[in-house]
Amino acid sequence: MGQIDAKLVKQYEETPLAELADAPVSALQGVSDGDAQHLKDAFNIKTVRDLGTNKYFLWAQAITKLAE
Incomplete structure (x- = not known):
């Protein structure tokens, strides 16, 4: 899952993974x-x-x- 930041809204792009896990799903x-x-x-x-x-x-x- 490269480029995690591309899967986030702008506000959360720089958030460390440890904090990102506890971010709202709207991130x-x-x-x-x-x-x-x-x-x-x-x-x-x-x-x-x-x-x-x-x-x-x-x-x-x-x-x-x-199923695959």
């Missing part, structure tokens, strides 16, 4: 504040870390990889 390019609210409402996802460790997203990734 990711393409995730609007409205999208972030939906993630919070549906899965209690508030941070990049929450998104990356959410069991449903991990299950979906595993199924997708195994």
Whole structure:
């Protein structure tokens, strides 16, 4: 996943990874504040870390990889 900064909104491009994990999901390019609210409402996802460790997203990734 080279060029992590290209996957972030401008405000977070220089943020260290340790801090980025605890940034709001809206720090990711393409995730609007409205999208972030939906993630919070549906899965209690508030941070990049929450998104990356959410069991449903991990299950979906595993199924997708195994299907390949």
